[in-house]
Amino acid sequence: MNLPLEAATTLADELEALLPGRCSTAPSVLEQHGKDESYHAVAPPDIVVFPESTEEVQQVVVLCRRYGSPVIPFGTGTSLEGHVQALRGGVCIDVSKMDRILEVNADDLDCLVQPGVTRKRLNTHLRDTGLFFPIDPGADASLGGMAATRASGTNAVRYGTMRENVLGLTVVLADGRIIQTGGRAKKSAAGYDLTRLFVGSEGTLGVITGIRLRLYGTPEAISSAVCPFDTLAGAVDTVIRAIQFGIPVARIELLDEVQMDAVNRYSGYDYPVSPTLFFEFHGSQDGVREQVETTKALAAENGGGEFRWANLPEERARLWQARHDAYYASLALRPGSKGWATDVCVPISSLTECILQTRADIDASGLIAPIVGHVGDGNFHLAFVLDPDDPQELARAQALNDRMVERAQQMGGTCTGEHGVGYGKIEYMDKEHGQEAVQVMHLIKNALDPDNLMNPGKILPDEA
Amino acid sequence: MNLPLEAATTLADELEALLPGRCSTAPSVLEQHGKDESYHAVAPPDIVVFPESTEEVQQVVVLCRRYGSPVIPFGTGTSLEGHVQALRGGVCIDVSKMDRILEVNADDLDCLVQPGVTRKRLNTHLRDTGLFFPIDPGADASLGGMAATRASGTNAVRYGTMRENVLGLTVVLADGRIIQTGGRAKKSAAGYDLTRLFVGSEGTLGVITGIRLRLYGTPEAISSAVCPFDTLAGAVDTVIRAIQFGIPVARIELLDEVQMDAVNRYSGYDYPVSPTLFFEFHGSQDGVREQVETTKALAAENGGGEFRWANLPEERARLWQARHDAYYASLALRPGSKGWATDVCVPISSLTECILQTRADIDASGLIAPIVGHVGDGNFHLAFVLDPDDPQELARAQALNDRMVERAQQMGGTCTGEHGVGYGKIEYMDKEHGQEAVQVMHLIKNALDPDNLMNPGKILPDEA
Numbered sequence: 001m002n003l004p005l006e007a008a009t010t011l012a013d014e015l016e017a018l019l020p021g022r023c024s025t026a027p028s029v030l031e032q033h034g035k036d037e038s039y040h041a042v043a044p045p046d047i048v049v050f051p052e053s054t055e056e057v058q059q060v061v062v063l064c065r066r067y068g069s070p071v072i073p074f075g076t077g078t079s080l081e082g083h084v085q086a087l088r089g090g091v092c093i094d095v096s097k098m099d100r101i102l103e104v105n106a107d108d109l110d111c112l113v114q115p116g117v118t119r120k121r122l123n124t125h126l127r128d129t130g131l132f133f134p135i136d137p138g139a140d141a142s143l144g145g146m147a148a149t150r151a152s153g154t155n156a157v158r159y160g161t162m163r164e165n166v167l168g169l170t171v172v173l174a175d176g177r178i179i180q181t182g183g184r185a186k187k188s189a190a191g192y193d194l195t196r197l198f199v200g201s202e203g204t205l206g207v208i209t210g211i212r213l214r215l216y217g218t219p220e221a222i223s224s225a226v227c228p229f230d231t232l233a234g235a236v237d238t239v240i241r242a243i244q245f246g247i248p249v250a251r252i253e254l255l256d257e258v259q260m261d262a263v264n265r266y267s268g269y270d271y272p273v274s275p276t277l278f279f280e281f282h283g284s285q286d287g288v289r290e291q292v293e294t295t296k297a298l299a300a301e302n303g304g305g306e307f308r309w310a311n312l313p314e315e316r317a318r319l320w321q322a323r324h325d326a327y328y329a330s331l332a333l334r335p336g337s338k339g340w341a342t343d344v345c346v347p348i349s350s351l352t353e354c355i356l357q358t359r360a361d362i363d364a365s366g367l368i369a370p371i372v373g374h375v376g377d378g379n380f381h382l383a384f385v386l387d388p389d390d391p392q393e394l395a396r397a398q399a400l401n402d403r404m405v406e407r408a409q410q411m412g413g414t415c416t417g418e419h420g421v422g423y424g425k426i427e428y429m430d431k432e433h434g435q436e437a438v439q440v441m442h443l444i445k446n447a448l449d450p451d452n453l454m455n456p457g458k459i460l461p462d463e464a
Numbered sequence: 465m466n467l468p469l470e471a472a473t474t475l476a477d478e479l480e481a482l483l484p485g486r487c488s489t490a491p492s493v494l495e496q497h498g499k500d501e502s503y504h505a506v507a508p509p510d511i512v513v514f515p516e517s518t519e520e521v522q523q524v525v526v527l528c529r530r531y532g533s534p535v536i537p538f539g540t541g542t543s544l545e546g547h548v549q550a551l552r553g554g555v556c557i558d559v560s561k562m563d564r565i566l567e568v569n570a571d572d573l574d575c576l577v578q579p580g581v582t583r584k585r586l587n588t589h590l591r592d593t594g595l596f597f598p599i600d601p602g603a604d605a606s607l608g609g610m611a612a613t614r615a616s617g618t619n620a621v622r623y624g625t626m627r628e629n630v631l632g633l634t635v636v637l638a639d640g641r642i643i644q645t646g647g648r649a650k651k652s653a654a655g656y657d658l659t660r661l662f663v664g665s666e667g668t669l670g671v672i673t674g675i676r677l678r679l680y681g682t683p684e685a686i687s688s689a690v691c692p693f694d695t696l697a698g699a700v701d702t703v704i705r706a707i708q709f710g711i712p713v714a715r716i717e718l719l720d721e722v723q724m725d726a727v728n729r730y731s732g733y734d735y736p737v738s739p740t741l742f743f744e745f746h747g748s749q750d751g752v753r754e755q756v757e758t759t760k761a762l763a764a765e766n767g768g769g770e771f772r773w774a775n776l777p778e779e780r781a782r783l784w785q786a787r788h789d790a791y792y793a794s795l796a797l798r799p800g801s802k803g804w805a806t807d808v809c810v811p812i813s814s815l816t817e818c819i820l821q822t823r824a825d826i827d828a829s830g831l832i833a834p835i836v837g838h839v840g841d842g843n844f845h846l847a848f849v850l851d852p853d854d855p856q857e858l859a860r861a862q863a864l865n866d867r868m869v870e871r872a873q874q875m876g877g878t879c880t881g882e883h884g885v886g887y888g889k890i891e892y893m894d895k896e897h898g899q900e901a902v903q904v905m906h907l908i909k910n911a912l913d914p915d916n917l918m919n920p921g922k923i924l925p926d927e928a
Contacts, residue, residue, distance in 0.1 A: 107708060107813035150653045161651050163660070164628060179901040184876035185809040186841045187625050189614045189664055189884040190896055191923050192905045196627075196660030200653055217710040244571060246681040286750055345649040349571035377650045412648035420653040432654055437643040440912065441656045447911035448904065459655050 002089030003069055008046040011067045015049050015091070018059055022050040022097070033092045037139070037327075038080040039338040039388055040424060045072055045086035050097045054170055054178060054209040057093060061207065062176040064091050065453060071174075072455050073203040075145025076118065078137075080341045081422030083149065083202055087457040093207055095144050101125050102210075109215045110167055110184060115144020115208050122213075131215040134159035134250075137418065138324050144208045149420040150200030154323065157243075157376030158250040158282065159216065161418070166199050170210030174449040182212065197444070202420055203455035205448050219282035222250075223292060224316045225307040227279070227299050228272040232256060232359060234303035235275040236352040239375040241298045243348050247291050251280035252376040253323055256359065259330065259370035263322050266329030271322070272305070277375075278323050279307075280316070326372045330383040333368055340384040342401050342424075344408035345417025348378045354411060355380060358404050365400050367393070379417035406431075421459045429461055466553030467533055472510040475531045479513050479555070482523055486514040486561070497556045501603070501791075502544040503802040503852055504888060509536060509550035514561045518634055518642060518673040521557060525671065526640040528555050529917060535638075536919050537667040539609025540582065542601075544805045545886030547613060547666055551921040557671055559608050565589050566674075573679045574631055574648060579608020579672050586677075595679040598623035598714075601882065602788050608672045613884040614664030618787065621707075621840030622714040622746065623680065625882070630663050634674030638913040646676065661908070666884055667919035669912050683746035686714075687756060688780045689771040691743065691763050692736040696720060696823060698767035699739040700816040703839045705762045707812050711755050715744035716840035717787055720823065723794065723834035727786050730793030735786070736769070741839075742787050743771075744780070790836045794847040797832055804848040806865050806888075808872035809881025812842045818875055819844060822868050829864050831857070843881035870895075885923045893925055 002008065008025075016023040024030075025047055034044030046069070051057045064071045070090025077084055086092060098114035101122060105111065106129050113122060120140045122133050135146060137153035145151070147169065152161035159165065168182025181194035198205060229235035239252055254277055255263065261273045277299070281291045296307060310319040331339050346354045355371060362369045362382070373380025382404065384397040405415045405428050415421075415428035429438050441460055445452070466472065472489075480487040488494075489511055498508030510533070515521045528535050534554025541548055550556060562578035565586060569575065570593050577586060584604045586597050599610060601617035609615070611633065616625035623629065632646025645658035662669055693699035703716055718741055719727065725737045741763070745755045760771060774783040795803050810818045819835060826833045826846070837844025846868065848861040869879045869892050879885075879892035893902050906927055909916070 105811070105813070107704075108811040109708070110811070150657075152651055152653075156651065160628075163651070163657065164624075173904070177900045177903070179904055180898055181901060183878055183896070184811045185843075185872075185878045185881060186812070187616055187620065187627070187809055187843065187881050188878035189616075189880045189882050190878050190889070191664070191885055191893055191902075192669075192908060193614075193627065193657075193660045193664055194897075194901060194904060196657045197908075200655070200657055205656075217708070240571075244573070244681070284754060286754055290748055290750055345651055347569070347572040347574070347648040348650070349569070379649075379651065408649075414647055414649045414652035414654050416653045417649060417651050418653050421655055425654070429655055432647070433658075434644055436641045437645060437658060438655075439641070440637070440643055440658060443911040444656060444661075444908060447907040 003046045007067050011063065011069055012047050014063055015047060015060065018063065019049055019051060019056060024048045033074050033077070033084065033094060034086055036077055036079045036082060036084055039340040039386060040082035040085060043085035043087050045092035046089045048092045048094055050094050052097045054172060057172045057207050057209050058176050058178055060091065060093060061172050061174065065174065065176065068451065070453050070456050071207065073144070073148065073207045075115065075142030076139065078139035078141045079145065079149055079422065080419045081424035083420060083422040083458060085423065087423065095142060098209065104129060106131060108184065110212055111215055112210065112212045113143050115142060115211060117143050119143060119146065126215065130218050132218050133213055133215055135162060135165055143211050143213065147199050147208055147211050148201065148203055152374065152418040154251045154253055154374060156374060157252055158248055162199055163196060165214045166195055166211060167214055168212040169195055169198050169208055171198055171206040171208055173206040174451065174454050184212065202422065202458050204445060204459050205454060221285045221288040222280065222282055222316065223288050224280045224310040224319050226271060226276060226319060227307045228274045228276045228305045230303035232275040233352055233356060235277050236355055236375060238277060238299050238302040238304060240348050240351060242295055243376055245294065247294055249279060249291060249295065249376060250282040251278065253278040254373045254375040254380065255323070255326060256371040259326055259372050262329040262333050262370055263325060266332045267322055267325050269322055278319065327383055330370050330385050334385045337385045338388040340386055340397055341381055341419065343379060343381040343417050343419045344404055344413055344415060345377060345379040346408050346411045346413030350411040350413065351375060351378050354407055357407060361400055361403060365396055367397060367400065377417060378413065423457055426459065426461050467510045471531050475527065475533055476511045478527055479511060479524065482527065483513055483515060483520060488512045497538050497541070497548065497558060498550055500541055500543045500546060500548055503804040503850060504546035504549060507549035507551050509556035510553045512556045512558055514558050516561045518636060521636045521671050521673050522640050522642055524555065524557060525636050525638065529638065529640065529915070532915065534917050534920050535671065537608070537612065537671045539579065539606030540604065542603035542605045543609065543613055543886065544883045545888035547884060547886040547922060549887065551887065559606065562673065568593060570595060572648065574676055575679055576674065576676045577607050579606060579675060581607050583607060583610065590679065594682050596682050597677055597679055599626055599629055607675050607677065611663050611672055611675050612666055616838065616882040618715045618717055618838060620838060621716055622712055626663055627660060629678045630659055630675060631678055632676040633659055633662050633672055635662050635670040635672055637670040638915065638918050648676065666886065666922050668909060668923050669918060685749045685752040686744065686746055686780065687752050688744045688774040688783050690735065690740060690783060691771045692738045692740045692769045694767035696739040697816055697820060699741050700819055700839060702741060702763050702766040702768060704812050704815060706759055707840055709758065711758055713743060713755065713759065713840060714746040715742065717742040718837045718839040718844065719787070719790060720835040723790055723836050726793040726797050726834055727789060730796045731786055731789050733786055742783065791847055794834050794849050798849045801849045802852040804850055804861055805845055805883065807843060807845040807881050807883045808868055808877055808879060809841060809843040810872050810875045810877030814875040814877070815839060815842050818871055821871060825864055825867060829860055831861055831864065841881060842877065887921055890923065890925050
């Protein structure tokens with residue numbers, strides 16, 4: 001579904017006049033901006049624009065409003081639940097040219113960036129300051145996209161998610177209003193928390209054009225390790241005990257044996273093919289030593305094997321590359337396949353049961369779906385490796401996903417710990433929040449975007 | 465300003481029929497519910513009700529709506545910016561009978577409470593579980609009130625504020641809708657963050673009737689200390705360095721010499737009358753030792769004197785009582801006086817400058833106003849000790865407060881780090897957030913409470 005041809009043509013002309021040479025209707029560009037990294041079908045926008053400032057975004061939004069055109073913000077296209085698909089056509093705002101790091105305040109541990117800056121580029125920029133930005137969803141995503149989707153990832157168990165680490169935002173609203181939310185103080189009790197409202201709103205309430213982030217001092221000591229387990233239950237129980245013990249572990253990641261096999265094949269590692277935990281510890285030398293001792297004892301009690309350590313930066317990078325390669329390694333298990341990455345998050349005490357039941361369900365289904373997870377948060381992922389042209393297989397994956405989400409929700413958990421809703425998880429919103437709370441989300445959406453032009457069709461089910 | 469007499473009488477009859485014996489129009493009860501702990505004038509409601517369940521709150525709200533009556537939630541009345549004053553009359557919902565602790569999930573480090581449970585009662589209840597709830601604003605406030613005002617206090621530097629520690633809420637909205645926000649998973653990317661929207665909304669969007677909170681394991685070791693400094697600048701610089709160093713201090717509190725003198729007199733202590741830091745360290749035995757060593761070194765570099773230690777629970781309680789008595793100790797400096805407690809919060813690197821300029825401003829004004837602060841967050845308080853019948857003195861305090869807020873905002877800070885807006889700080893909202901962002905807050909308020917019945921006159925300035 002796209003804009004009427006005449007409107008699209010005139011709008012494109014106006015946008016080209018506004019942003020000469022930074023406006024495209026080339027089919028390849030439209031196609032590239034109409035899809036994410038998951039199996040969801042391409043839904044290309046009518047036009048893609050590349051603004052360079054908040055004011056340009058504002059002008060684009062005002063024009064779109066005049067034409068009744070949807071507006072879809074686009075960072076790096078690495079989301080997974082159909083967030084960037086232009087379901088009703090319209091204008092995709094690609095923020096990749098808004099890539100300046102505007103401030104780094106080392107004394108206050110904060111920085112200000114444009115939305116197109118990626119997390120890796122920020123960390124490269126910070127290298128000499130002794131600071132770093134910890135949120136790491138795997139992909140080298142844009143910080144605007146990470147804020148918009150409330151991203152988290154491997155370090156969240158210690159440092160929190162984008163919810164905790166965005167101090168403030170600049171946002172262009174549907175009516176062209178530009179607002180600043182939050183501020184530079186570490187806390188504030190001055191009115192509604194607009195920052196947290198926009199973090200995770202997936203472009204449905206406005207376009208994020210500036211982000212102030214918390215930074216952290218690089219730890220004195222960092223130590224990473226990989227430990228295989230006899231059983232999946234033993235690995236997960238180790239995680240639960242570590243969290244309940246209050247060990248301030250920086251990363252604690254699970255890869256099941258299917259995933260370890262995929263990673264070994266893809267990246268040429270020789271890890272044991274068994275359920276495995278990847279750890280990282282941050283702190284002072286003594287602090288890290290203490291965390292390591294306690295964790296090793298917990299692992300040993302739960303059937304853990306030898307810890308394989310990595311302490312030098314290059315060694316650690318190689319170790320974590322294995323973890324970050326997980327999704328692509330899964331896809332490589334089956335050439336020509338498409339991935340469908342889904343995630344849930346449950347209270348930590350239910351994690352073992354939720355993972356074991358899910359693993360049994362996968363095994364019974366005959367589907368290929370490695371499990372990998374940010375288990376310290378109670379969060380884990382499946383990556384279905386699918387033949388995208390086989391509707392039956394897709395239906396089986398859909399049914400398994402439904403059961404997993406229902407299981408997580410019944411345990412008091414959520415249909416998505418970090419991937420977000422997009423349109424892939426819209427159908428689970430009522431069940432999770434109750435119709436009344438979803439109605440309240442609609443009230444807020446309608447108040448800020450009465451014409452439903454901001455990334456329509458995402459997060460909220462159509463109103464009855 | 466109150467409800468028309470006839471309406472108030474009929475509404476009171478209906479409420480009495482709904483909650484027999486739990487509905488009052490006694491002048492003393494109205495008076496007690498029309499004021500907080502600060503200097504703001506009493507503004508009594510027309511009626512006070514004492515519901516015992518979410519459903520009863522819902523029925524009260526629905527009745528109030530029918531009569532066009534404002535609804536003001538009331539916890540313990542310990543707020544400071546006129547949050548509970550019934551500026552337009554109406555019905556005060558006192559939640560003190562909603563005081564049940566419904567769940568404690570030790571394995572998942574969470575609990576579910578009704579809004580009338582106070583923080584001290586929760587911690588007493590938790591004593592045998594090895595868990596505690598860290599947020600400590602000084603007063604033994606209700607957890608409903610603490611959520612509604614985004615409270616923080618002494619432990620926030622390590623454990624965060626209510627923003628970080630409320631996992632979910634039950635809220636009765638203006639139209640009688642009951643919603644559940646959040647959940648039991650540690651993180652979620654499933655839609656708008658309604659929890660964070662209601663935390664800090666001060667009753668203007670709905671009445672909080674249930675709160676799910678994060679809990680923490682009691683640290684293996686806790687150590688508290690008091691350290692006097694030669695100068696105010698030296699004390700604050702020590703704090704800044706400790707935060708920049710990343711020491712995970714649990715509490716780091718400043719009392720200036722005026723405040724130390726007041727505390728000594730009020731509670732019979734013999735602390736040196738000089739700018740003083742109160743510390744608390746949480747962790748393993750070794751971890752605490754390490755934190756202590758580093759902090760002592762930083763203090764020594766900045767003119768810090770001897771550390772006076774308290775490690776046993778009773779000793780620590782006595783030490784912190786001195787800190788918690790600060791406000792009452794200030795009032796005792798001048799019998800018959802009223803207190804006006806105000807707070808600001810700034811980026812940590814600006815803290816010394818902000819405090820020194822404020823101290824100089826106080827000294828020049830001739831007002832009595834001790835400085836005390838949660839300085840690890842960049843947050844500090846003044847307590848003006850005023851003759852409430854002297855309008856000139858009040859005007860001087862107002863002018864000084866204006867200057868302090870403007871100073872903090874110019875430094876990138878906020879007009880209130882933790883006390884909230886109530887009606888005492890409404891006039892600073894436009895300056896802090898910009899008119900556009902305040903308009904967005906109005907849009908949200910109007911969407912959820914179109915008749916402006918939920919705690920009207922708080923947080924948001926009247927629309928132009």
